[in-house]
Amino acid sequence: MTPQRIGLISSAVPLIFGGGRFIVEWLEEKLRDRGHSVETIYIPAVYDPDSVIEQMAAFRLMDLDPHFDRAITFRPPSHMVKHRRKVCWFIHHIRTFYDLWDSEYCDLPNTAQTRALRDTIWRADTAALASAHRLFTNSRVVADRLRRFNRLEGEVLYPPVMHPEAFRSEAYGDEIVCVCRMEGHKRQHLLVEAMRYVQTPVRLRLCGLASNPAYLGELHRTITQHNLAERATIEHRWISEEEKADRLARSLAAAYIPFDEDSYGYPTLEAAHAKRCTVTVSDSGGVPEFVEQGRNGLIVEPQPEALADAFDRLYRDRNGTITMGEAAEMRVRELGINWDAVIARLLS
Amino acid sequence: MLSNRVPYIRGRAEELSFNLVRQLQEAGHQAEEMRIPFSWSPTERLIEEMVIARSLRLTNVDRVIALKFPAYLIPHDNQVIWLLHQFRQAYDLFDAGQSHIERSPRGEAIRAAIRAADEDAFRSARALYATPGAAKRLDRYHDLHAHVLFAPLNDPELFSGGDDGGFILAAGRVGHAERQGLLIEALAHAPGVRLRVAGPPDDAAMPGALQALAERCGVADRVIFDLRFLPREELAALVNECTASAYIPFDEDSVGYAMEAFQAGKPVITSTDSGGVLDIVQDGETGLVTAPRPETLGQAMARMIADRSRAACLGAAGRSLLAAHNITWPKALERLLG
Numbered sequence: 081m082t083p084q085r086i087g088l089i090s091s092a093v094p095l096i097f098g099g100g101r102f103i104v105e106w107l108e109e110k111l112r113d114r115g116h117s118v119e120t121i122y123i124p125a126v127y128d129p130d131s132v133i134e135q136m137a138a139f140r141l142m143d144l145d146p147h148f149d150r151a152i153t154f155r156p157p158s159h160m161v162k163h164r165r166k167v168c169w170f171i172h173h174i175r176t177f178y179d180l181w182d183s184e185y186c187d188l189p190n191t192a193q194t195r196a197l198r199d200t201i202w203r204a205d206t207a208a209l210a211s212a213h214r215l216f217t218n219s220r221v222v223a224d225r226l227r228r229f230n231r232l233e234g235e236v237l238y239p240p241v242m243h244p245e246a247f248r249s250e251a252y253g254d255e256i257v258c259v260c261r262m263e264g265h266k267r268q269h270l271l272v273e274a275m276r277y278v279q280t281p282v283r284l285r286l287c288g289l290a291s292n293p294a295y296l297g298e299l300h301r302t303i304t305q306h307n308l309a310e311r312a313t314i315e316h317r318w319i320s321e322e323e324k325a326d327r328l329a330r331s332l333a334a335a336y337i338p339f340d341e342d343s344y345g346y347p348t349l350e351a352a353h354a355k356r357c358t359v360t361v362s363d364s365g366g367v368p369e370f371v372e373q374g375r376n377g378l379i380v381e382p383q384p385e386a387l388a389d390a391f392d393r394l395y396r397d398r399n400g401t402i403t404m405g406e407a408a409e410m411r412v413r414e415l416g417i418n419w420d421a422v423i424a425r426l427l428s
Numbered sequence: 429m430l431s432n433r434v435p436y437i438r439g440r441a442e443e444l445s446f447n448l449v450r451q452l453q454e455a456g457h458q459a460e461e462m463r464i465p466f467s468w469s470p471t472e473r474l475i476e477e478m479v480i481a482r483s484l485r486l487t488n489v490d491r492v493i494a495l496k497f498p499a500y501l502i503p504h505d506n507q508v509i510w511l512l513h514q515f516r517q518a519y520d521l522f523d524a525g526q527s528h529i530e531r532s533p534r535g536e537a538i539r540a541a542i543r544a545a546d547e548d549a550f551r552s553a554r555a556l557y558a559t560p561g562a563a564k565r566l567d568r569y570h571d572l573h574a575h576v577l578f579a580p581l582n583d584p585e586l587f588s589g590g591d592d593g594g595f596i597l598a599a600g601r602v603g604h605a606e607r608q609g610l611l612i613e614a615l616a617h618a619p620g621v622r623l624r625v626a627g628p629p630d631d632a633a634m635p636g637a638l639q640a641l642a643e644r645c646g647v648a649d650r651v652i653f654d655l656r657f658l659p660r661e662e663l664a665a666l667v668n669e670c671t672a673s674a675y676i677p678f679d680e681d682s683v684g685y686a687m688e689a690f691q692a693g694k695p696v697i698t699s700t701d702s703g704g705v706l707d708i709v710q711d712g713e714t715g716l717v718t719a720p721r722p723e724t725l726g727q728a729m730a731r732m733i734a735d736r737s738r739a740a741c742l743g744a745a746g747r748s749l750l751a752a753h754n755i756t757w758p759k760a761l762e763r764l765l766g
Contacts, residue, residue, distance in 0.1 A: 087435060093488050094460045119435045124462055124486035124502070131485050138483035141476050143467040147435035 087148035091125035247353035262290035277388035282395040328354035344370035357404035376407040432466035561681035561704035586664035587691035597670035603630035615647040617726025679703040690746030714746040
């Protein structure tokens with residue numbers, strides 16, 4: 081394919097680095113490897129009801145056409161930009177105005193004014209997304225929301241990890257590993273709680289950084305209070321890719337139990353590349369798009385006791401666990417999660 | 429760190445903002461660069477660009493350092509402006525008849541909007557720093573007295589100086605405003621003098637045009653062209669080896685090339701209309717300043733090559749001047765974060 085000038089346009093909160101940035105930066109490198117001229121543009125944005133319309137308008141006004149053959153957008157409101165060949169890889173809505181509207185997670189009152197604001201955002205989003213040359217999502221969850229709220233069809237394009245080849249499988253150990261930021265909504269506390277109820281010598285390892293020291297303190301307190309230090313380990317620091325691969329290579333399985341996420345989550349995929357199955361929960365959102373019950377992982381109720389049962393089952397039925405780990409790796413291929421496929425679609 | 433961007437263009441300002449972020453990080457701060465796309469043509473576009481900047485929002489930082497128009501219009505309560513340069517087409521370049529903004533009621537309205545938005549941003553910033561050229565214009569157009577803050581060299585250790593290889597160096601972006609063509613014409617008035625032109629050309633036609641000019645002037649055998657982006661090490665090696673550095677842009681704020689020459693103990697040849705560089709290059713003290721004409725520039729180059737020990741003295745004086753100003757990153761960060 082002839083090299084193109086490709087702009088990767090996304091919004092960001094300064095100094096917050098997570099999945100929303102990885103998808104952009106990994107794609108940048110993979111496009112460069114294939115000879116394209118890529119420029120990544122992060123524009124600051126805040127999902128603040130009082131200024132969100134203005135911010136959306138600002139994105140709309142940006143002059144990108146002359147610079148790029150193609151513009152790929154990610155986090156909202158970057159999909160608002162205008163470009164003759166705009167490709168939206170839509171990773172979530174501004175959820176307060178969509179599925180979380182009028183829920184306990186929405187701190188806006190339901191008034192004529194806020195409803196008018198919501199309707200304006202819906203209309204603007206729908207128009208901007210409908211004008212895209214291609215519309216992709218990172219999960220079925222997001223595609224379903226596009227259909228429900230915007231009446232638009234988005235093609236699911238699952239994001240691969242940066243270096244799948246960096247992960248490997250060694251001897252299966254006795255640890256359930258969870259490598260991701262330690263945050264309330266990632267619910268590592270349920271994993272620690274679960275360790276109170278396990279019947280087997282299965283162990284737990286949590287790796288990652290906590291942005292809120294109170295949450296980390298809570299995890300440590302639970303461990304101390306219930307004498308779990310022998311069997312639950314917390315590595316609170318930035319985990320390098322090598323360390324991550326290392327932890328997974330000798331684990332028994334992985335756990336990833338976020339609350340209502342929009343995608344299967346990179347941790348699930350990383351575990352699969354290391355031939356490890358993932359334990360998740362029924363209200364995790366997009367994770368069950370990857371994890372199939374009993375085939376390449378376990379999906380249980382978001383309760384410590386249920387998680388403990390799952391851990392014990394993985395420990396006792398080691399052969400079954402290994403089979404599920406291998407099936408997880410196969411699942412990556414089934415879903416076509418690889419950079420060649422992703423880039424072929426994005427540049428189509 | 430907020431600034432603007434033209435996709436795929438990387439020059440001195442981009443290098444500075446990148447280095448500023450790196451220096452902040454090395455000093456233990458969390459810092460990130462966000463550069464907003466900027467277009468200025470047609471002139472009405474400038475109004476939209478200001479609306480964009482005013483409409484964006486940013487959180488999660490203790491401080492914003494903004495470098496360029498219109499990025500400093502993004503609202504933040506704790507913003508420090510380090511003005512690298514104004515949008516000069518609305519200021520001195522307009523006065524000099526070199527702006528794309530037309531002299532008409534419509535052009536006046538656009539200019540007035542830019543100046544009003546600037547005035548507001550400059551006055552509401554927590555602190556206002558500026559490069560020497562920008563500071564002069566702040567004084568002239570806004571009656572504002574900004575603290576002058578030079579951009580420190582990021583890698584002074586590379587410019588350690590060295591034996592003089594008997595040639596004049598013209599380093600940096602190669603374009604019409606940088607006037608490398610004038611230096612080639614000047615060579616005809618500097619018998620035997622050799623010139624090296626090193627840097628990325630502004631457009632694809634430039635290399636051919638300069639080569640043709642050198643042939644027309646009969647100096648092609650005395651010019652070496654290296655028209656590409658040079659890695660810092662390669663650039664520094666050339667600076668360390670030259671007898672003198674020639675930097676003769678038309679009215680630019682940038683003093684980086686002169687600072688690199690001084691750091692290496694090399695004198696600078698510049699011209700009376702080159703702008704900011706005249707703040708540090710003084711005729712007969714740290715270099716030679718002449719009219720922007722082939723004859724006078726040629727004489728200056730010939731003098732440097734004819735009396736190389738004097739050139740070395742001027743260069744040494746430049747290095748002392750730089751040391752006296754103590755232009756270092758720790759100093760700059762102290763001021764920007766103060």
